Amino acid sequence: MHSRPLWRLTVHVLLFLAALVVVVPFVWIVLTAFKERNEVFSLIPQWLPAHPTLKNFWGVLDAMPFWRYYWNTLVVAFGILGVQLVTITLAAYAFARMEFWGRDLLFILLLVQLMIAPQSTVIQNYLTLTSLGLLDTRLAIMAPYLASAFGTFLLRQTFKGIPKELEEAASLDGCGGLRFLVYVAIPLAVPGYLAFALVSLTYHWNEFFWPLVITETSKARTLTLGLGIFAQTAEGSADWTMLMAATLMVVAVPLLLFLVFQRRFINSFMQSGLGG
Amino acid sequence: MNRMAEPKFPASVVTATRVVGARERVRSRRRVMALARPYLYILPTFFFLFIFTHYPILKTFYLSLFKWNLATPKREFVGLNNYLQAGSTPLFWQVLQNNVLYAVGTIPISIALALGLALLINQKIRGLAIYRAALFYPTIIPMAAAAMIWLWILTPSYGLVNFYGKALGLPDIHWLGHSRFALWALVLVGVWKRLGHYMVIFLAGLQVIPEHLYEAAILEGASPWQRFWRITFPLLSPTTFFVAIMAVIDSFQVIDQVYLMTQGGPGNNTNLFIFYIYQNAFRFFDMGYASAVSGILFLILLGLTVLAFGILQRRVHYA
Numbered sequence: 001m002h003s004r005p006l007w008r009l010t011v012h013v014l015l016f017l018a019a020l021v022v023v024v025p026f027v028w029i030v031l032t033a034f035k036e037r038n039e040v041f042s043l044i045p046q047w048l049p050a051h052p053t054l055k056n057f058w059g060v061l062d063a064m065p066f067w068r069y070y071w072n073t074l075v076v077a078f079g080i081l082g083v084q085l086v087t088i089t090l091a092a093y094a095f096a097r098m099e100f101w102g103r104d105l106l107f108i109l110l111l112v113q114l115m116i117a118p119q120s121t122v123i124q125n126y127l128t129l130t131s132l133g134l135l136d137t138r139l140a141i142m143a144p145y146l147a148s149a150f151g152t153f154l155l156r157q158t159f160k161g162i163p164k165e166l167e168e169a170a171s172l173d174g175c176g177g178l179r180f181l182v183y184v185a186i187p188l189a190v191p192g193y194l195a196f197a198l199v200s201l202t203y204h205w206n207e208f209f210w211p212l213v214i215t216e217t218s219k220a221r222t223l224t225l226g227l228g229i230f231a232q233t234a235e236g237s238a239d240w241t242m243l244m245a246a247t248l249m250v251v252a253v254p255l256l257l258f259l260v261f262q263r264r265f266i267n268s269f270m271q272s273g274l275g276g
Numbered sequence: 277m278n279r280m281a282e283p284k285f286p287a288s289v290v291t292a293t294r295v296v297g298a299r300e301r302v303r304s305r306r307r308v309m310a311l312a313r314p315y316l317y318i319l320p321t322f323f324f325l326f327i328f329t330h331y332p333i334l335k336t337f338y339l340s341l342f343k344w345n346l347a348t349p350k351r352e353f354v355g356l357n358n359y360l361q362a363g364s365t366p367l368f369w370q371v372l373q374n375n376v377l378y379a380v381g382t383i384p385i386s387i388a389l390a391l392g393l394a395l396l397i398n399q400k401i402r403g404l405a406i407y408r409a410a411l412f413y414p415t416i417i418p419m420a421a422a423a424m425i426w427l428w429i430l431t432p433s434y435g436l437v438n439f440y441g442k443a444l445g446l447p448d449i450h451w452l453g454h455s456r457f458a459l460w461a462l463v464l465v466g467v468w469k470r471l472g473h474y475m476v477i478f479l480a481g482l483q484v485i486p487e488h489l490y491e492a493a494i495l496e497g498a499s500p501w502q503r504f505w506r507i508t509f510p511l512l513s514p515t516t517f518f519v520a521i522m523a524v525i526d527s528f529q530v531i532d533q534v535y536l537m538t539q540g541g542p543g544n545n546t547n548l549f550i551f552y553i554y555q556n557a558f559r560f561f562d563m564g565y566a567s568a569v570s571g572i573l574f575l576i577l578l579g580l581t582v583l584a585f586g587i588l589q590r591r592v593h594y595a
Contacts, residue, residue: 008401015396018389019410022468026413028436029425045439087320094317106318113329115581117529119550120574123557123566124332124339147324177313206418208532209550213558224420228536231424240428247424251417258416262409269415269473270480 033057033245040240056245063235063242065218066249069226076141076211076222077204081197083146088196091147092155093181097167113149119209126213136216145204151196154271158192159185195268202265205254223250333574340568346561358568368569370544371552374459378548379527381463386474386523387516389467394478395508412472419469423536426465427452452538458546462533470526474519481515482508521584528577549573 028047032040033056035049060066094100095107125144134140162185170180186193211225218226227250230236236243258265340358342351362368397408414422429436432450442448451461485508493503509516531550534540540547540555547555553573557566 008399011396011399011401012403015393015401015407018393018396019407022414022471023410025425025429025436025468028429032428041434043433043439045434045436087324090317091321094314098314098317100311100314103314106322109330110321110325112333113325115578116329116333116574117525117550117577119529119531119553120570120577121329121332121336123553123563123570124335125328126557127563128327128332143324144328147321147328149325152321202416206416206420208418208420209535209554212535213554224418227418227424228420228532231427231536240431240434243424244428247421251421254416255413258413259409262405262412265416266408266412266476269412270476 029244029247032241033248035241037239037241056242057249059239059242060230060246060249063233064226064230064246066226066246068218069221069223072138072220073205073222073224076138077201079138080142080145080204081200083142084148084151084200085193085197087147088151088155089181089186091152092159093185095152096156096159097162097185110149110152113147114153118144122210122213129214135214136220138220140214141211141220141222144210148196148200151200154196155189155192158189162188194264195271198261198265198268199271202254336567336570336574339564340571342564344562344564351564354564358565359572361565362568362572367544367547368552371547371549374544374546375528375530375548377459378463378466378530379524381460382466382470382527383520383523385463386467386471387519390471390474390519391478391512391516393471393475394482395504397475397479398482408476411475414469414471415473419532420536422465422469423533426461426468427537430461453542455542455545458538458542462530462537462546465533465537466527466530470523474523477519477522478512478515481512485511517584521580524580525577528573 031047031049034052034054035046036051036053036055039046039050091110095103095110121144129135129140129143134143166184167176167180170176170184175183205222206224207222208224208228211220211222212228215221215225221229227246230246231243236246339351341353341355343354343357344351393411397404397411430438430451432438432448432453437451438446438448449457451457489507489511490503493507498506528549530548531554534546534548534551535554538546540551549569550573553566553569556562556569
């Protein structure tokens, strides 16, 4: 549209400044994590660590059950996704390609999940899961998310786009019903699944409040919750370098994955906006 | 007496009828299956949906009619008392006000910045991917991590903000402990965290505006300013509206940053809805009252969503 060099320069300058403001806090955290404990208590901030050290990272591993939190997070995030993939596939397929009595009403009842804040049901879900004896388990962290209105909605759009003729042709070739779903519909919906998977994994990797409510010990706790609890202990709150090292360890892997698969992540979140 | 002989069918006919009957049965079983299939497909979803979404909503309203706390461990029906209690509690109104301030503080800034950045990113320039990644990454890190980052940056004396603030002649401020600034510090973190997400939603909106409209406008001699206000902005209005509603809803769901950065303080200046519910339910164990506040939050968000869909369908232009 615009080709004047001055305009181009302006765009670059503005974007550079905005990016700088967003990125600097993170750079500061990375540099802090490699500093020695008392180095940060200087009234004139030193950007670069004087004696770069890994001590803080080892300290984190001693101060909290980091690997247990990591394992719990992996189990919770991938466990939720695994069950969701089954529930949303079946429901989306039914809503997209089948006629049945009450379909529209049931679809609205499904969308209720998108319209409410999950936090407003926290009390009752806490009571339900406690009465099932699931307090302080990974299953309890996963339970409220095993059905996904967003995922169902997203896949339904994809399944709706498959032409009727394709289904008829497949049916004549003996590839009807469930087989059509498995061999034709699901492969065609791979981009939709990918978008959903990235949003779901990110959301549950990052979640803090629900695990806070439903766990009581480090047995089932996830990474972000572990980080938050560490920050409120005497050790964590007094030692900025160790706290920043812990923060860095929590975000490192997802952030690297984001940098590598940037486009995919961003496209997924674009759709999450359109679907939500 | 003419006794009718029992009709005797040849064996082959009997077999045939049996076969037809069996076929009939198979067919009707198939018909039942065909009728039941969609319900079987949606069953897993609705099983979880009912237990963890529908039932909790209904039960929350039910529980909100009871007095149920440490002093009254056995539930006692009190009608709308919990709602009246909320209405007459100054703290409830302060929490509501805090939340409205948070939303009002976030929305115009977020929308203006996200839209502006989306317009810039939408230009065909070099280094686009780097800018986009730099602006978007806070979306994918946990709010808990963002809270840690900003706790350190906003900390008094040694924090980055205070250092450069002092260089500009500002006093050393304990941003998160100051009754005037704490809520705005949370707003700042919220904008920083969500800006990238709103930006890519605007970007998606921009990319569906047909290029030929701009080409025609350029032929007509429209300035960039006119093109923005006559083409981009009106055609983007559903997106803008959508982002605004999303930002309001996000504001009413804020909890992680309150819990980790201020615990609602100082003096309840940053106590927002979900934190207030959390305090009442899990610290004061006043489940009845907490349920009533949850119910109120539920109605506020439902109202906003319904309003959003209503306006979206009626008023906004669609390309």
